[in-house]
Amino acid sequence: MLVNLEVGSVLLALLVVATWIQRRRRAEKSASSLAPPIHLDSKQGTTRITPLEHFNVDATEPHPYRPWSSGKFAMTMGIQKVPSEEWLTLDRRYVPEQALRRELLARHHDGVMQILPGSESACEEVLSMVVSYLTQRYPHLFYHPSGQLDHIYNKLTEQTFKIVAPYDVPPLEIAAQLAMEDINILYPGFGEDPEQHYLAASYSMAPAGWDLRERIGWPLWKIHSPVPMWQEKLQRSVEKYFHKMKADDLIARHNYFVQTDDILFQQVPFAERLPEPPKIEDIRIRHERQTLRRLPRTGAILFLVRTYIMPLTDLRDDPDSLRAFLSSVRAMPPNMAKYKGRPVWGETVERWCAEILEEPIS
Template identity: 40%
Template sequence: MTIFSCIGILLLLTFVVVRFRSHLPWFRQKARSQDAGCNDLKPPPIKGRERYRVMMDVRRLDAQNWLSIDKNYMAEHQVRSQLLQQEKEKVLQCLPESYEACLEALEEVVEFLCQRFPDRFEHKKCGDESTVHNRMTGETFMFGGANNQVDPLEIAVRLTMEDLSILMKNADEEYYLAASASLFPVGWTVQERIGWTIGQLHNPVPLWHQQVATSVSKFLNRLTPSSSMERSNYFVEVKRPDEDLFETLYRPTTLLEDNPDPSPEDIVVRRERQTFCRLPRTGAIVFGVKTFLTTLDELPMQELRNLAKEIKSWPDYVGEYKGREVWGPKALEFCEKRSQEEAAKEGEKEKEREPEMMEV
């Protein structure tokens, strides 16, 4: 066999392996371990659309970062632990039929975290029973076998930064909220909405049923274990000046706190990275939500301009739904002020460059 034949066979085997891996379910494509974490995982950008439209705007899941660990992990973990201790019924609900799907979701969460962050999570298995140890918090959880005292979904969200929900089909072939650990909700609680269909969950959203309801149904039905997807969403909320992280993250009643004259530091852009993953064993869908908080004064200039553009594009009924009358004028005023400051800085730079150009 010539050297060229050997090279050809190696190239063919490489192609076959790559093709085979690309069709594996997302959670079987082994995550590349990293010690540095996901500090570079940025919040989804504000795009600055000039016309309001309800859109799915889904894209292929960044499987390497399905679950994330960033600099806010410990602070948010404390909030999650507090919520599960004090408000458990409001933030965690699992219908009986969802148990196997919740257990499968936990297994995939543990496998992913231990592969992606082996310095922070450790998994041991003995027969049907498993333990997972979180080196950052010192917590150890047991699951599988006869260990059913703690719901699997609760263990999962005690490990992750993401809220996790399980979507299953009912007798009418509609997806519904079969289980949910939504600790950082916006204007609702799991206790109120467990068992609701996707359509019922989105009833308050302007134009949702008219523009995307059918597309969402088709999207969920077509989702496979090897075609996981993600999308982005954002809200603008108003907090009180003395508010702590617990109160900012846990918003079960309203986006707008009693603050009629909010400063840029009190106006918060809450961005969500939403993920959709089909479980192969049970066929349920795991819906994940990672929350990012950015105050108005922390937004980069371009995103601030994009936000202003979108605020102006909203029809009145959309602006009312989003609370624009409370924070909108302040946000636009701040954007205009920042734009003027940026223009002034550019003007100063131009003046400084003028003598240099004359000398040349």
């Protein structure tokens, strides 16, 4: 009887081990469909993303970007190279903004996410890159659940997503619930002109006065058609740059608007006039950090946008930045000033800045 029990115990143990090995192999097979870990550009060669194992999201303030400068207005691409480790950023706004993303997906799905047929492979590639980066950079916040390499766990929102086909939800929707940036995929030749880049897929939580349902499928030049001087000054150079971009290039540019509320999801154009001038307490600087890179497998351009909204009054104790901001506002040509909404908020901003800086109103 004792021998039978021992044999049974051994068989049971072997069965458990065999089952574990089988599950592990299935997980590894599923994970093999993911892109390899990101090893991004470095002048000395490829380098691995350094993990921030003790990064505290709640204690991290949004980056204090100052995307303006004093002096003469200049219409340029304004791009700069970005270290690989600074691609996706996290801060204390992560949890509330992810809550907004989920609400928008539930209530305004088509208004925040559009995926044109033919862009699915690029969406999968984006998800793979986002997962690879986040699990390397923040391994204590984004990781594969035990024995499930085909899933990712987001500790900040306590969500688990399947990250290989067949997907439970579209890959772009998953990527949008992992990163803080809005995600845009620009495909060359996705429309009538093979030389143009077209918006083929997008998750946009923070449109600055436009509706994604209208813009999806537009070429780059049409997307920027409302921007004064863009076609004359930038269209040709931007398209040329896009066609020359390599997969290991990572660049950023910055843009800003001024608005009179805290709304991130701004689908309708900004007001050209208000019943009465806004109060300085209502003035917000809307800053966009835009990063661009070419997807190595599909060749599409990945255009990410992180939007920050900051009260202008935050510059009260930073006179150098405030002076540069005022100079930038004053230097706008009339058509750019109208596009940026200066007739709405300009007088309020001018008076307050002059008061704080103890300078005369121009």
